[in-house]
Structures are given as C-alpha cells and as structure tokens.
Amino acid sequence: MSVRRRWTFALAAGAVVALLLPCLGVPTFYVSLLTQTWIIAIAAMSLDLLIGFTGLVNFSQAALFGVGAYAVAIAATRFHVVGFLPGLGLGITAAVVTAALFGLVALRAEGPGFIIITIALNQIMWGLAYQWVSVSGGDNGITGIVRPHIGPLDVSGNTGYYYVCLVMFALAFALLMTIVRSPFGLVLKGVRETPRRMRALGYNVWLYRYFALMISAAFAGTAGVLFAWYNQFVGPVNLSLDQSTQFLIIVILGGIGTIFGQFFGALVVVFLSNELSAVTQRWMLVLGLIYFVIVMYAPGGLVVLVPRLWARLRGRPVVLAADVPLEDR
Amino acid sequence: MQFYVQNALGGLAYGSLLFLIASGLTLIFGLMRIINLAQTAFYLLGAYVGLALVAHGLNFWVASVAAGIVTMALGLAVYSAFLHRYHADPLTSLLLTLGFALILDDVILATWGGDPHSIAAPPFLAQSLQVGGVIFPAYWLAVIAISTTIAVVLFVAMHRTMLGVMIRAAVDDEEMARGVGVDVNRSFYIVFAAGALVAGIGGLLGGPITSAYPGLDGELTPLAFAVVIVGGMGSLTGAFVGSLLIGLVNAFGKAMFPELSYFTIFVPVALIMAFRPQGLFGRKL
Numbered sequence: 001m002s003v004r005r006r007w008t009f010a011l012a013a014g015a016v017v018a019l020l021l022p023c024l025g026v027p028t029f030y031v032s033l034l035t036q037t038w039i040i041a042i043a044a045m046s047l048d049l050l051i052g053f054t055g056l057v058n059f060s061q062a063a064l065f066g067v068g069a070y071a072v073a074i075a076a077t078r079f080h081v082v083g084f085l086p087g088l089g090l091g092i093t094a095a096v097v098t099a100a101l102f103g104l105v106a107l108r109a110e111g112p113g114f115i116i117i118t119i120a121l122n123q124i125m126w127g128l129a130y131q132w133v134s135v136s137g138g139d140n141g142i143t144g145i146v147r148p149h150i151g152p153l154d155v156s157g158n159t160g161y162y163y164v165c166l167v168m169f170a171l172a173f174a175l176l177m178t179i180v181r182s183p184f185g186l187v188l189k190g191v192r193e194t195p196r197r198m199r200a201l202g203y204n205v206w207l208y209r210y211f212a213l214m215i216s217a218a219f220a221g222t223a224g225v226l227f228a229w230y231n232q233f234v235g236p237v238n239l240s241l242d243q244s245t246q247f248l249i250i251v252i253l254g255g256i257g258t259i260f261g262q263f264f265g266a267l268v269v270v271f272l273s274n275e276l277s278a279v280t281q282r283w284m285l286v287l288g289l290i291y292f293v294i295v296m297y298a299p300g301g302l303v304v305l306v307p308r309l310w311a312r313l314r315g316r317p318v319v320l321a322a323d324v325p326l327e328d329r
Numbered sequence: 330m331q332f333y334v335q336n337a338l339g340g341l342a343y344g345s346l347l348f349l350i351a352s353g354l355t356l357i358f359g360l361m362r363i364i365n366l367a368q369t370a371f372y373l374l375g376a377y378v379g380l381a382l383v384a385h386g387l388n389f390w391v392a393s394v395a396a397g398i399v400t401m402a403l404g405l406a407v408y409s410a411f412l413h414r415y416h417a418d419p420l421t422s423l424l425l426t427l428g429f430a431l432i433l434d435d436v437i438l439a440t441w442g443g444d445p446h447s448i449a450a451p452p453f454l455a456q457s458l459q460v461g462g463v464i465f466p467a468y469w470l471a472v473i474a475i476s477t478t479i480a481v482v483l484f485v486a487m488h489r490t491m492l493g494v495m496i497r498a499a500v501d502d503e504e505m506a507r508g509v510g511v512d513v514n515r516s517f518y519i520v521f522a523a524g525a526l527v528a529g530i531g532g533l534l535g536g537p538i539t540s541a542y543p544g545l546d547g548e549l550t551p552l553a554f555a556v557v558i559v560g561g562m563g564s565l566t567g568a569f570v571g572s573l574l575i576g577l578v579n580a581f582g583k584a585m586f587p588e589l590s591y592f593t594i595f596v597p598v599a600l601i602m603a604f605r606p607q608g609l610f611g612r613k614l
Binding site: 121 | 419427431432435548589594
C-alpha cells in the first residue's frame with residue numbers, strides 16, 4: 001500500500017470507530033471525555049496553525065478560546081440567543097475581533113518578544129473575566145448555558161452532542177488541512193522559516209501573520225463556543241494562562257506542524273488530567289511534573305516518541321527526520 | 330486632590346513591589362532569553378516562608394532576607410538542575426519554569442492551605458501618617474524607600490562593578506564575551522540567583538500590601554510582564570520606570586474603573602507597542 005492510501009485507510013477507519021463509539025456501549029463518562037477531546041483538539045489545531053506553520057508561539061490562544069466561550073455564554077444567558085448558528089457566529093466573531101486587536105499590539109514584536117506580549121495579553125483578558133463581575137460573573141463564572149437545537153434535531157444529550165463535536169472537529173480538520181496545503185499555507189511556512197527572505201520576495205510578512213492569527217482565532221473561538229455548550233459553564237479558568245499552556249503542551253505532544261497529531265495530544269491530555277484529578281488532590285503538582293517530562297524527553301511529540309519506542313521494542317535503532325529540537329522546527 | 334495624592338502614593342508603593350519581581354524577570358530574559366514564569370511564584374514563596382519565620386519569632390526584616398535566601402537556593406537548584414541546559418531556547422525554558430511554578434503553587438497550597446494570610450507591618454511602621462488631609466500607611470513610604478535602595482544597588486552592581494560589566498557584555502554579545510574570557514555561565518547563575526533573591530525578599534516585604542494567598546502569583550504576572558514590555562526587555566532602568574508607571578496605572582485604574590482595572594494595563598502596553606516596540610529603555614528590536 002502506498003503511504004497515501006495507508007493514510008486514507010487509517011483516516012477512514014478512525015472515522016468509522018469515532019462514529020460507532022457511542023453505540024458500542026462505551027460508558028457515558030468516556031463519551032463525554034471524548035466529546036471534550038474533539039473540542040480541545042480543535043483549539044490545539046488552531047494553535048498549531050500559528051506555531052507549526054507561521055512560527056508564532058501564541059500564549060493568548062486561551063484568551064481567544066475563552067472570548068468565544070464567554071460570548072456565547074453571555075448571549076445565551078442574558079439575551080436568550082440560543083440557536084446553534086447564531087451562537088457559533090457570535091463566538092467566532094468575538095474571537096476574531098479580539099485577535100485583530102491583539103495582533104496589532106503583539107505582531108510588533110517577533111520571537112520571544114511576541115511570547116512575552118501574548119502572555120501579558122492573555123492575563124489581561126483573564127483579569128477582565130475575573131474582575132468584570134457585572135458582565136462575566138467574576139470568579140463564579142456563568143452557569144446555565146443550554147445546549148442548542150440544530151434545526152429540528154435535539155442534540156443536547158450526551159450522544160447527540162458527541163456527534164456535533166465530532167462533525168465540527170472533522171470540518172475544522174479538513175479546513176485547516178486545506179489551508180496549510182494551499183498557496184496561502186505555503187507562504188505561511190515560508191514566513192516561519194525565513195521571514196527576511198519572504199520580505200525580500202515581496203510578501204507582506206506582517207499581513208500574513210495577521211491573517212493567520214485571525215484564522216486561528218476563528219477556530220479557537222469555535223472550540224470555545226463548543227466548550228461553553230459542552231461544559232454549560234464558563235469561568236476565568238477557561239481563559240487562564242494555564243489553559244493556554246495546556247493547548248501548547250497538546251501541540252508539543254501531538255507534534256508541532258502536524259495538525260492531525262493534535263487529536264492524539266488532546267486525547268492524552270484530556271484523559272490524563274481527568275484521571276489525575278479523580279485519583280489525587282495534588283494533580284497540579286503531577287501536571288507540572290508531566291510538563292517537565294514532555295518538554296525534556298518528548299520535544300518532538302508522540303509522532304516521534306511512539307515510532308521510536310516501537311523501534312526500540314523491536315530492537316532497531318532509528319533516527320527520525322522529525323527528531324530535532326523544538327527550536328529548529 | 331486628595332484622591333490623586335492618595336492613589337499616586339499607593340501606586341508608587343505597589344509599583345516598587347512590582348520592581349522587585351520585574352527586575353529579575355527582565356534581567357534573566359535579557360541575559361539568558363529565559364522567560365521565567367516562576368518569578369511571581371518566587372515572590373509568593375518568599376511571602377509564605379517569611380511569614381513562617383516571623384511566626385517563629387524572627388524579626389520582620391531578618392525574616393524577609395532569610396526568605397529571600399531560601400527562595401534563591403531553590404531557584405538556583407532548579408536552574409542548575411534543569412533550566413541551565415535550555416538557555417537560548419525560550420520555548421522549552423518557558424515551559425519548564427511554568428511546570429515549576431505549577432509545582433511550587435501546589436506545594437504552597439498543600440503546606441499553607443487556601444486561606445489568605447494577612448501580614449502585619451513591623452509595629453513602628455504600622456501607623457498611618459496624615460499630611461495635609463491625605464492619610465496613608467507609613468509602611469508605603471518604607472516599601473518605596475527599600476525598593477529604591479535595592480534598585481540603586483542593582484544599578485551600581487550592573488554599571489559600576491567588574492561583574493556588571495561582564496554581565497552586560499554577555500547580554501550584548503554572548504559569543505564575543507566568551508571569546509574574550511568572560512565566564513558567561515557564572516554570570517547566568519549570578520543573575521538567576523539575584524532575580525530569585527530579590528523576588529523572594531519582596532514577598533514578605535510586600536505582604537502588608539498584597540497579603541499572601543494562592544493565586545496571587547497569577548494576579549501579579551500580567552503586571553510584571555507589562556512592566557517588562559513597557560520598560561524594555563532586559564533593561565534595569567526600564568524595569569524601574571516601568572514598575573512605577575504600571576503601579577500608577579494600576580492604582581488609578583482600580584480606583585476609577587474597579588471592574589476593569591486589569592484592562593487599564595492594556596493601554597500603556599498597547600501605546601508602547603504602537604510607538605516604541607522596544608520599550609522605553611530597550612534596545613532596538
């Protein structure tokens with residue numbers, strides 16, 4: 001089988017499994033965790049578009065995600081906007097507008113400077129959610145967000161909502177793959193590799209980064225909206241720096257610049273953090289240790305780690321092309 | 330008038346606390362390209378350790394220095410065990426410091442619990458002063474004075490000593506500094522230690538103003554980062570001026586728009602990025 005056909009086959013098999021899962025008697029709890037995985041994976045893919053394809057390590061991705069979530073939460077609880085499309089549209093718009101604003105400020109810097117500014121921007125949004133009690137509910141957040149109907153379909157149940165998120169993930173995945181393979185995506189890659197050369201070739205590097213940021217925000221906002229409906233609660237924790245870092249850890253774990261890897265990264269992180277918080281009160285500590293381990297021992301992510309472990313099991317040493325430090329990728 | 334003087338004093342006091350955090354942040358970044366997200370956690374640790382020492386009968390000032398030394402020891406341990414290998418790799422070192430901050434936060438939570446601890450100022454500074462209708466705690470002035478002293482000491486160390494010359498040489502051109510025989514690794518250790526020490530001392534010192542509670546470090550992070558952006562990444566003078574500026578903006582923001590006070594910090598950050606992206610005292614990006 002050619003590589004391409006093998007991929008198509010794997011993708012189709014994965015889709016069938018994903019579609020059948022809720023019907024196979026999998027416990028509701030795990031269906032719910034998988035739903036969360038689809039949502040978080042969308043956010044992680046949106047971040048991968050920035051890190052892996054544009055070279056922007058954005059620490060304010062949680063702010064974009066959270067703004068989408070808050071927008072739909074406020075619209076639903078205050079203004080009774082409960083439709084699927086209006087909610088989604090509102091969340092995406094809010095996230096894109098925020099990104100447009102952030103981009104004007106943060107894209108004045110590059111590299112580590114960009115990181116520092118996006119950390120500050122993310123925390124400013126967090127502070128806003130935390131303190132603007134009359135709008136955001138402060139630390140108590142917003143509760144009572146009702147999952148919408150899609151036309152005549154009631155998808156507010158666990159299984160129904162699972163399929164909504166699965167379809168949205170598939171859409172986001174297809175769109176993002178199309179974007180990174182389009183001429184636009186190739187320019188982004190060029191911008192990541194050698195911004196100076198791209199500038200010399202006449203590309204407006206700043207504008208490409210700005211567009212990439214807003215496109216990424218649209219997906220992050222989508223994930224935020226889905227998460228607000230999923231959790232039926234939004235709080236400052238959803239746009240905290242910890243949330244941004246979680247997305248980043250997923251991207252590193254899934255493999256920077258892979259897009260498809262983000263699903264596996266999200267799967268590991270979502271299940272791990274849920275299991276951890278059930279087993280121990282000290283799961284923040286364990287999470288911190290896990291960060292250490294991932295960053296130091298698996299900087300290439302699962303796409304590198306798994307084949308290498310597999311090869312070692314079979315007693316064959318391998319050197320993978322993807323096996324390079326974070327900084328050079 | 331009273332309103333302005335009162336908030337200006339409060340803002341300067343808060344700003345001088347910010348300097349104790351941001352000075353380390355900016356120097357560590359300037360020299361090693363490490364974005365140290367554990368810097369505010371160092372501050373928090375200093376506050377709790379200092380509090381424990383005071384509870385054991387130690388003098389307030391001695392306790393704050395001792396807490397600073399404990400924090401410094403911990404910072405050095407983490408730096409030499411993990412971070413040292415990843416200088417000049419901002420993303421990896423950033424994630425390591427964040428993982429460390431998570432661990433430290435959780436240890437603090439497990440040791441001292443989730444309730445806020447208020448910290449009393451030393452008795453002779455506990456009273457309020459009244460000058461022309463403006464009432465303010467005497468302790469505010471003490472904090473401003475101490476921070477300014479620390480700033481002067483750091484400034485002199487950086488600009489008037491051989492060690493400072495070497496550090497600044499390493500900031501400007503690490504390879505060249507190594508080439509002419511500067512022990513750059515040693516200056517890495519010294520700068521990281523100094524950053525942790527100053528933040529750790531700041532913890533108890535700032536206690537009477539900020540008190541100590543889990544999550545305080547997260548609340549200080551945007552302010553400290555705003556200082557570094559406004560002042561210019563890597564600049565000590567910038568950190569000092571930026572701290573006072575952000576302290577003032579924060580104080581007036583809190584007084585005038587209590588619900589939006591964090592958002593008011595966005596204004597100086599956005600203005601700096603628009604007109605002077607390298608920061609007030611930073612070098613060209």
